[in-house]
Amino acid sequence: MIKINNFKLKIFADGADLSDFNALKKNQLIKGFTTNPSLMRKAGVKNYKKFSMKVLNLIKHKPVSFEIFGDDLDSIEHQSRLISSWAKNVYVKIPIVNTKNVSNSKLIGKLNKEGIKINVTAIFTSNQTKELLKNVGKKTNIIFSVFAGRIADTGINAENEIDKHVKLCKKFKNIEILWASVREPYNIIQAEKSKCHIITVPPSILKKLKLFNKDLKIYSRETVEDFYNDAVKSRFSI
Numbered sequence: 001m002i003k004i005n006n007f008k009l010k011i012f013a014d015g016a017d018l019s020d021f022n023a024l025k026k027n028q029l030i031k032g033f034t035t036n037p038s039l040m041r042k043a044g045v046k047n048y049k050k051f052s053m054k055v056l057n058l059i060k061h062k063p064v065s066f067e068i069f070g071d072d073l074d075s076i077e078h079q080s081r082l083i084s085s086w087a088k089n090v091y092v093k094i095p096i097v098n099t100k101n102v103s104n105s106k107l108i109g110k111l112n113k114e115g116i117k118i119n120v121t122a123i124f125t126s127n128q129t130k131e132l133l134k135n136v137g138k139k140t141n142i143i144f145s146v147f148a149g150r151i152a153d154t155g156i157n158a159e160n161e162i163d164k165h166v167k168l169c170k171k172f173k174n175i176e177i178l179w180a181s182v183r184e185p186y187n188i189i190q191a192e193k194s195k196c197h198i199i200t201v202p203p204s205i206l207k208k209l210k211l212f213n214k215d216l217k218i219y220s221r222e223t224v225e226d227f228y229n230d231a232v233k234s235r236f237s238i
Contacts, residue, residue, distance in 0.1 A: 002212045009192040012200040016043035020203045032063040034200045056087045065119040067093035084116045091119040096128050109135025119143040126164040141174050149181030162194040
């Protein structure tokens with residue numbers, strides 16, 4: 001029996017649809033929210049700040065991560081300071097590297113030591129985390145988002161990789177490891193087993209959590225019914 005409410009793992013909702021955020025804001029299972037420019041674009045967002053303000057009007061008591069979109073250090077720093085000033089529950093998402101694969105870890109460390117809450121995104125390797133640990137402080141909260149789903153896409157065991165990051169950061173009480181790039185509901189169980197602190201999950205997968213503990217015989221019959229009903233509706237004949 002899977003009892004997800006008993007998990008130590010915190011579940012965040014990942015997206016850019018205001019209706020989803022509104023529906024989930026009072027859900028006790030959801031402990032925070034994340035978004036990014038790609039999700040915003042897919043959702044048809046035209047004005048970054050206006051959208052962000054609408055999110056913050058909805059979500060006032062749970063952490064919300066907004067991602068910068070600059071690529072040079074000056075613009076990243078400027079955007080980070082601006083975004084962090086919007087509300088106390090804001091985390092600024094900063095990619096671990098820029099588009100030229102140059103590390104942002106020193107700037108991340110600088111901002112973190114100044115008290116800005118950061119969600120470091122697009123982490124893929126343990127070496128990236130090691131570099132971050134040389135720069136960040138031990139007081140202000142910071143999230144390391146490891147893209148477990150994309151790591152698994154390359155044929156590498158994501159749980160083993162997450163475990164490396166968790167072990168590296170265990171002495172830092174202000175650091176939380178986040179399982180990012182979720183592919184299926186089972187990733188939540190994997191994240192819990194790996195002692196990851198957070199997982200961020202799109203609404204499409206959150207909706208599937210109701211399937212946990214479902215009787216497989218019933219699920220098998222329902223699946224066949226779906227096939228049959230679709231065939232009937234299509235008026236197939238041979």
